[in-house]
Amino acid sequence: MNRKVYQERRTYLRYDEAHIIGYLNEEELENYVPEATTHENDEEEDEQPVAWPKAYAYSGTEADGGTVMPCSKQDDSGELANAIIRSRYSESQELAIQRHAINGDYEETPQEYEEYNAWCQYAVETAKEWIAAKAVA
Numbered sequence: 001m002n003r004k005v006y007q008e009r010r011t012y013l014r015y016d017e018a019h020i021i022g023y024l025n026e027e028e029l030e031n032y033v034p035e036a037t038t039h040e041n042d043e044e045e046d047e048q049p050v051a052w053p054k055a056y057a058y059s060g061t062e063a064d065g066g067t068v069m070p071c072s073k074q075d076d077s078g079e080l081a082n083a084i085i086r087s088r089y090s091e092s093q094e095l096a097i098q099r100h101a102i103n104g105d106y107e108e109t110p111q112e113y114e115e116y117n118a119w120c121q122y123a124v125e126t127a128k129e130w131i132a133a134k135a136v137a
Helices: 077-086 091-102 111-136
Strands: 002-006 012-016 019-022 027-032 052-060 067-070
Touching: 019 077, 067 077, 077 111, 091 111
Parallel strands: none
Antiparallel strands: 002 052, 012 019, 019 067, 027 052
């Protein structure tokens, strides 16, 4: 998992015809101070970086903190939500979790269904936020 911090909030971008790159697992950071950088030919650090009043961290599979996900209808919140769900659960995993819930197999250890359900709710809310942000932009 890769983590990257930005000064602005990120949503998703078109990756190709059938994929998006989405920025998931957002962390809002107050008074974030970026790490000091060095130049290739200079061992001294640059000046002390200035704190960002607000920053946003994302973690994902890509170096920029994003996650590439299959999604052909990139302006549809349902398709975006499904892409987010699939970034963590395959269709067969999702069906197995639902079967266990229907059959009452979670009486002793309900956390798997609770985690799955929380991720699905996160996916729906995030997809709606992404669509709303794109409409404003």
